[in-house]
Amino acid sequence: MSATSNIIHDCDEVFNYWEPLHYLLYKSGFQTWEYSSEFALRSYLYIFFHALVAGPASLIYSEEKVRVFYSVRLFLGLVSTFTDTVLVVALSRKYGKRLAWYTLAMLCLTSGCFFASTSFLPSSFSMYAVTLSSALFLLQKYAMAVSVAAAGVIIGWPFSILVFLPITFYSLSRGGFKKVFLSGILTSVLILAFSLLADYYCYARWTSSVFNLVQYNVSGGGQSHLYGTEGPLFYFRNGFNNFNFCFILALLFLAILPIARKKYAPDLLIVVSPMYIWLAFMSLQAHKEERFLYPIYPLICIAATAVIDSFPDLFRDKYAVEDTLIVQIAKGLRPIFLGLILCASHSRTFSILNGYSAPLEIYKHLEHHGDAGTGSVLCVGSEWHRFPSSFFVPSYVSEVRWVDDGFRGLLPFPFNSSFGGMGAAPPYFNDKNKASGDQYVKDTEVCTFFVELDLKRPFPARGTDLSTWETLAAIPFLDRELSPATYRSFFIPYKWQEKNVFGLYKLLKKIPKSGQAHT
Numbered sequence: 001m002s003a004t005s006n007i008i009h010d011c012d013e014v015f016n017y018w019e020p021l022h023y024l025l026y027k028s029g030f031q032t033w034e035y036s037s038e039f040a041l042r043s044y045l046y047i048f049f050h051a052l053v054a055g056p057a058s059l060i061y062s063e064e065k066v067r068v069f070y071s072v073r074l075f076l077g078l079v080s081t082f083t084d085t086v087l088v089v090a091l092s093r094k095y096g097k098r099l100a101w102y103t104l105a106m107l108c109l110t111s112g113c114f115f116a117s118t119s120f121l122p123s124s125f126s127m128y129a130v131t132l133s134s135a136l137f138l139l140q141k142y143a144m145a146v147s148v149a150a151a152g153v154i155i156g157w158p159f160s161i162l163v164f165l166p167i168t169f170y171s172l173s174r175g176g177f178k179k180v181f182l183s184g185i186l187t188s189v190l191i192l193a194f195s196l197l198a199d200y201y202c203y204a205r206w207t208s209s210v211f212n213l214v215q216y217n218v219s220g221g222g223q224s225h226l227y228g229t230e231g232p233l234f235y236f237r238n239g240f241n242n243f244n245f246c247f248i249l250a251l252l253f254l255a256i257l258p259i260a261r262k263k264y265a266p267d268l269l270i271v272v273s274p275m276y277i278w279l280a281f282m283s284l285q286a287h288k289e290e291r292f293l294y295p296i297y298p299l300i301c302i303a304a305t306a307v308i309d310s311f312p313d314l315f316r317d318k319y320a321v322e323d324t325l326i327v328q329i330a331k332g333l334r335p336i337f338l339g340l341i342l343c344a345s346h347s348r349t350f351s352i353l354n355g356y357s358a359p360l361e362i363y364k365h366l367e368h369h370g371d372a373g374t375g376s377v378l379c380v381g382s383e384w385h386r387f388p389s390s391f392f393v394p395s396y397v398s399e400v401r402w403v404d405d406g407f408r409g410l411l412p413f414p415f416n417s418s419f420g421g422m423g424a425a426p427p428y429f430n431d432k433n434k435a436s437g438d439q440y441v442k443d444t445e446v447c448t449f450f451v452e453l454d455l456k457r458p459f460p461a462r463g464t465d466l467s468t469w470e471t472l473a474a475i476p477f478l479d480r481e482l483s484p485a486t487y488r489s490f491f492i493p494y495k496w497q498e499k500n501v502f503g504l505y506k507l508l509k510k511i512p513k514s515g516q517a518h519t
Contacts, residue, residue, distance in 0.1 A: 001114075002118045003073040007353065007356050007357050008359070012121070012289075019390060020042070021047050021072075027421075029415055030412035031422075031424075033410060037423050054071065065393075066391060066392060077118045083131040084131060088103060091302070098309060099305055099306065103301050106305060107301050110242070112300070121294065123156070127294045129149060129151055133167055134298070142171035142175025142176075149184070152164065154188060154210060155191060162277055166273045170270050204423025224287035230287075232283050233283075234283070245340070272299050311330040312331050358476065362473055362506070377447050378448065379402075379441060382405035397449070401446070402439055413426065448510055451508070452508065468511060
């Protein structure tokens with residue numbers, strides 16, 4: 001369900017991953033400054049990994065690029081399903097079926113896991129690796145656990161190494177240092193070699209995107225603050241939004257450990273401890289994004305489940321022969337509390353899908369307007385950051401252009417074959433987030449189609465000019481971020497609509513001037 005209905009939560013997912021993949025398949029797409037050969041911060045090995053699915057899908061579906069998009073999504077969902085399955089089996093064998101089933105329910109239905117599981121992002125890949133590595137550790141497959149951790153760090157996200165440290169250290173001490181160490185080293189060297197070859201092929205020079213990314217952010221004076229900063233409580237608010245009371249229970253895992261030490265220490269503590277390490281480390285960084293928490297999402301589910309499973313232990317007398325009434329009540333509260341968490345998560349998930357699916361849906365209407373003719377131009381203004389990728393742009397549209405609506409940062413440019421395609425280092429890119437004078441279309445008269453969000457604001461939207469534009473499609477779009485009040489019911493979007501807080505996401509088509517024949 002996530003593969004088919006999930007929205008795109010981050011424009012980085014589009015411009016740093018879907019667009020390079022589109023270029024590999026169709027020789028068109030947008031390039032960001034991170035993919036300039038001058039900076040080479042993004043790994044093409046990660047893109048090639050997904051091209052193993054996207055390539056055959058593009059041959060099967062030909063020009064139906066949207067189907068290729070969802071084929072990759074389905075692949076991501078299957079990978080997530082596989083890793084979650086191994087984790088649930090490991091938990092069942094070590095801690096019993098109740099803990100395993102409760103964890104399974106949270107992995108499937110909490111909003112955070114629902115959204116992260118099919119996101120085309122390195123942090124999601126690291127999440128898969130954390131899930132599988134944790135499972136293998138609990139199954140006492142220590143060498144494999146470390147090898148998976150190495151893959152998660154190098155193919156996925158280098159900074160996620162912090163999440164893998166506890167499992168790596170304990171695996172080295174338990175599984176035979178030499179065997180586990182060699183397994184991790186050989187896996188790392190092999191993947192790094194493939195990464196170097198992929199980067200050389202694409203960037204047209206010997207470079208390591210893994211090293212470049214670490215250097216830029218750590219020792220190279222990286223300026224991630226240029227892309228927004230948040231306060232120290234951002235991830236705690238975000239964690240509650242995506243997991244509601246599950247997140248609070250997860251944070252309480254250490255508090256119940258003295259009572260449940262025999263049950264959960266040390267193995268489950270080793271598995272869950274990266275959650276605290278990662279939250280502390282990421283909260284200290286000025287630049288924060290929701291996707292940065294993805295690697296610990298499965299750990300949140302495990303920790304919360306362990307706390308719920310331990311409810312009766314809080315009231316149990318170790319000398320009692322039979323359970324007291326309060327212990328029996330605590331046992332009965334476990335499924336009720338789990339049910340409340342899952343209902344709240346279900347509510348938020350469907351509220352998000354109902355309120356924010358318009359960008360994905362509006363671009364699908366383009367495939368029904370091929371009568372505009374080959375060479376049509378699609379223009380996008382302030383909604384550039386919700387562009388769902390070139391997979392949603394039919395082949396009869398020759399180019400997508402940005403219109404200046406006030407944004408002063410650097411926008412992506414199309415991959416330019418005259419500069420060398422993937423190996424190019426175009427002069428208009430910089431690492432200071434400074435806008436280029438060439439990033440906007442100079443004359444909107446070239447626009448055949450236009451995508452805009454009409455928010456009913458005092459200044460008129462382009463779609464109100466009925467002499468120039470006709471509205472081909474309009475879809476409601478929520479005009480504010482979801483708050484914790486969202487949890488009350490997934491029927492709340494209808495209440496929002498009554499309060500007129502929905503804008504309209506519109507696809508416009510330019511009306512031919514008098515005397516100009518329709519195609």
